[in-house]
Amino acid sequence: MSEETSMQDARARQNLKAELAKFNCKVHQPDDPPVFTREPKSSTQTVHWRWADLQPLLQRLGSELDIGSGGQRRTLRLANPGLPYGTTHTFWASIQVILPGEIAAAHRHTANAFRFIMKGGGATTTVDGERYVMNEGDLVLTPSMCWHDHEYHGDQPIVWLDILDVAVMQMLHASFFEPHASEQQAVLPVPDRSERLFGNALMMPPAVVPTGATANPLLVYPRALALESLDRIAVLGSDPADDLIQEYRNPVTGGPAMQTMDMRLQRLRAGFQGVARRHTGSKLYYVVEGAGRTVVEGVAYDWRAGDFLTINPWAWHSHANLGGSDALLFQVNDFPVMQKLGYYREEIADEPVSVSKSN
Ligand code: GTQ
Ligand code: FE2
Numbered sequence: 402m403s404e405e406t407s408m409q410d411a412r413a414r415q416n417l418k419a420e421l422a423k424f425n426c427k428v429h430q431p432d433d434p435p436v437f438t439r440e441p442k443s444s445t446q447t448v449h450w451r452w453a454d455l456q457p458l459l460q461r462l463g464s465e466l467d468i469g470s471g472g473q474r475r476t477l478r479l480a481n482p483g484l485p486y487g488t489t490h491t492f493w494a495s496i497q498v499i500l501p502g503e504i505a506a507a508h509r510h511t512a513n514a515f516r517f518i519m520k521g522g523g524a525t526t527t528v529d530g531e532r533y534v535m536n537e538g539d540l541v542l543t544p545s546m547c548w549h550d551h552e553y554h555g556d557q558p559i560v561w562l563d564i565l566d567v568a569v570m571q572m573l574h575a576s577f578f579e580p581h582a583s584e585q586q587a588v589l590p591v592p593d594r595s596e597r598l599f600g601n602a603l604m605m606p607p608a609v610v611p612t613g614a615t616a617n618p619l620l621v622y623p624r625a626l627a628l629e630s631l632d633r634i635a636v637l638g639s640d641p642a643d644d645l646i647q648e649y650r651n652p653v654t655g656g657p658a659m660q661t662m663d664m665r666l667q668r669l670r671a672g673f674q675g676v677a678r679r680h681t682g683s684k685l686y687y688v689v690e691g692a693g694r695t696v697v698e699g700v701a702y703d704w705r706a707g708d709f710l711t712i713n714p715w716a717w718h719s720h721a722n723l724g725g726s727d728a729l730l731f732q733v734n735d736f737p738v739m740q741k742l743g744y745y746r747e748e749i750a751d752e753p754v755s756v757s758k759s760n
Contacts, residue, residue: 441681441715445490446483447697452688452707455496463498463558474505476563479685479709486568489683489711491735492662493567496560499524499553507550507581513659514543514565517687517731518624519707521559526551527585528620532592535561538624538689540649540664544616546577550585562687564733566661595620599652617651617658627666642678642719642749644669657737667730669693669722677719677754680747684712684734691728694721699757719753 411431421427429436458477468475476495479488488494496519499505507527516526522536529547533539543549553559570576591597598609599619630647640646646667649658657663669675669691677696686695692705697718702710712718722728739745 443490443683443713443715444483445481445683445711445713447700447702447713447716448479448481448488448709448711449702449704450479450709452705455707455709459496459498459560463500468499468503468505474563475499481711488564488685489568489713489735491566491568491683491738492685492733493563493565494685494709494733495563495565497551497563498558498560499551500558501553501556503553504584505551506584507548507586508579509546509548509581510578511545511575512565512567512570513545513661514549514563515659515662515664515733516541516543517562517564517664519560519562519687521555521557523555524551524553524559524561527588530586530589531594531620532588533596533621535559536624538627540622540627540658542617542620542658544659547620548581548586550581552585562731564662564685566659566735566738569661569735569738593621596623600626602652605652611653615651615654615656615660617653617660619652619658622649622658631666631668639670639673640675642675643667644673644675644720644722659737661735661738663734663736665732665734667732669720669728669730671722671725671727673720673722674753675720676752677717677750678747679715679717680736681714681744682735682739683714684732686710686712687731689729689731691722691726692724693728694723695719696721696754696756699754701756701759717750717754721753 414428414430417428462475462477466475474497476497479494481488484490518535518537518539520537524535525532526535526541526549528543528549533541535541595618598605631645635645646665649664651658686709688704688706688708690706695702695710695718697712698716704710736745
């Protein structure tokens, strides 16, 4: 197209704008951002939250903020500065602080949620009538529309990570929320029923008939089980990007533990240097133990226990643990959403990401 024709076209588009607007129609205007980009261009930022910064903030939340009227939640949200809300563009991560004697009242919502216990233990959560005592390193699920309430009777505050697929729910305009009629649910006679039925790896009572349902019936993945599973795969060799990594799985479908979110636990053994990988979808890492380095698009992030790090869609990243002891990382990603929609893609390189800048 010559320059003259393209200017004529631009004028024609501008002239139509007002007329089209009357009928709720539009044409592409030259200054509109392109619909398609060659590769994902995300507004989200790579964010590194340090435990050294978070810990005093959590203490202030505990001493200065009320749990919220009606037993709501006291949470510190990890807010990505590249987004209007959320930790990545698909999920929200918050650290929940509950003090001795407090009750976080029962409710349910369409958003899928889970908790990973960061520090302390002894708080209970009740999910659809099942009551669990949550301890450090446990993963507890609250799938879509399950009733849930929490209570704490210990003497030290407990903090846990809450992740919810709120941004996906909002994007799909599918928010339902219901407070429970009472502050706490009634607890079932056998409070850990799902763990007894579905938490025994290969064995299940024959009366549990496969139904084809995709919801995860198992609500808890205890820390000891997850750590042992990492020990057991060690002799099988190392993943080139992730060293030893296990995914929390739905025991009846074999798929990821949640419909929209996939959680993993990863051990980077001392001396491990991973190769670079990139993928669509986003991730958040929480450092459970140890220290190491993740290089994201040339920028080095040196992390240690208690830190968080986000990985943006299609960003090259590689992990290393060049220290003398193992590191343990918990991750959540939105791969199940991407895979269900057919948008998941990944690439792996032979080398780590080279560092051009320190953070
Ligand atoms: O514990 O039920 O961080 O509903 C955000 C929303 C926690 C919860 C959050 C919630 C919860
Ligand atoms: Fe909730």
